[in-house]
Amino acid sequence: MPELTEVETLRRDLAAKLVGQRVREVHVLWPGSLRWCSPQDFARYLEGQSADVLSRRGKYLIFGLQGGGALIFHLGMSGRLLLGAQGEEPGKHTRLILEFDGQRQLRFDDPRKFGRVCLVRDAEKVVGKLGPEPLGNEFSAEVLCSLLEGRSRRLKPLLLNQQFIAGLGNIYADEALFEAGLNPCMRACDLDKGEIARLCAAIKEVLERALHNRGTTLSDRSYGDAYGREGRNQEQLRVYGRAGQPCPRCGTAIQRITLEGRGAHFCPRCQRLKKEEKRG
DNA sequence: AAAGCACCCTGTACGC
DNA sequence: TGCGTACAGGGTGCTT
Numbered sequence A: 001m002p003e004l005t006e007v008e009t010l011r012r013d014l015a016a017k018l019v020g021q022r023v024r025e026v027h028v029l030w031p032g033s034l035r036w037c038s039p040q041d042f043a044r045y046l047e048g049q050s051a052d053v054l055s056r057r058g059k060y061l062i063f064g065l066q067g068g069g070a071l072i073f074h075l076g077m078s079g080r081l082l083l084g085a086q087g088e089e090p091g092k093h094t095r096l097i098l099e100f101d102g103q104r105q106l107r108f109d110d111p112r113k114f115g116r117v118c119l120v121r122d123a124e125k126v127v128g129k130l131g132p133e134p135l136g137n138e139f140s141a142e143v144l145c146s147l148l149e150g151r152s153r154r155l156k157p158l159l160l161n162q163q164f165i166a167g168l169g170n171i172y173a174d175e176a177l178f179e180a181g182l183n184p185c186m187r188a189c190d191l192d193k194g195e196i197a198r199l200c201a202a203i204k205e206v207l208e209r210a211l212h213n214r215g216t217t218l219s220d221r222s223y224g225d226a227y228g229r230e231g232r233n234q235e236q237l238r239v240y241g242r243a244g245q246p247c248p249r250c251g252t253a254i255q256r257i258t259l260e261g262r263g264a265h266f267c268p269r270c271q272r273l274k275k276e277e278k279r280g
Numbered sequence B: 001a002a003a004g005c006a007c008c009c010t011g012t013a014c015g016c
Numbered sequence C: 001t002g003c004g005t006a007c008a009g010g011g012t013g014c015t016t
Helices: A004-018 A039-046 A141-148 A155-160 A170-180 A193-212 A275-279
Strands: A023-028 A051-057 A060-065 A070-074 A080-085 A094-100 A104-109 A116-120 A255-259 A262-266
Touching: A004 A051, A004 A060, A004 A080, A004 A104, A004 A193, A023 A039, A039 A116, A141 A193, A155 A170, A155 A262, A170 A193, A170 A262
Parallel strands: none
Antiparallel strands: A023 A094, A051 A060, A060 A070, A070 A116, A080 A104, A094 A104, A255 A262
């Protein structure tokens, strides 16, 4: 599923081809993908527009429009943005097509329909409440420390909360916790300074590695870049989706538990809970 | 503030 | 071969 690094990889691919290109024609095949906008208004505003900047915030991809406003995509679990040739036929799960001048097409495919497309005057309406960007300079151990302060929530659900940190999904949250040697059930306020520094570094490290590898494509193939190509980071995963397999560090079987309705993968030996935390 | 739940949706994996 | 069912996931919204 597309998380920060997958969206960032897409952003780079798409920016190189689409910035400055004029939208010639819009086809909304599944209106359910649109938020706060009828297919008619959507097409009317977009046709003739072009994006002068393509940015990303968390898992959101933002086309800054030349005439004002923003076109924003969230890929949900299975959304893909694909560059194609002009007039290319829609696939079974194609929800939206933008035909550009210059014989290029951008297709939004989304089998599970969890993705969303918004056309807004101000992007802040969509991304305004997101937490800090973990790869940005503004994210540091000090910042993480103040974010964690007073929070009694367990670490893993907190990392998945986009208002806490933007862009982490289930894969990279599990991987970061493994890298930092922290148990997903640990209470946020119980982390000491050293653990916070480790977690901060682990988040950046895991994301940077995934970015270098052009994202993670799991066996469900729910992620591909703008040309449908798979990422390579799945080979680097230490715990996610590896329940029962040996921990790469110590050989103990990786465990999978459910935390607030989401799967969490960890090594019970490398990511131990301290005794006093178990009682809480 | 935390946690639990239902909901959205469908491809896949499983048991029979 | 095929049917039914459970499950996975991110985000939102509601309730306790």
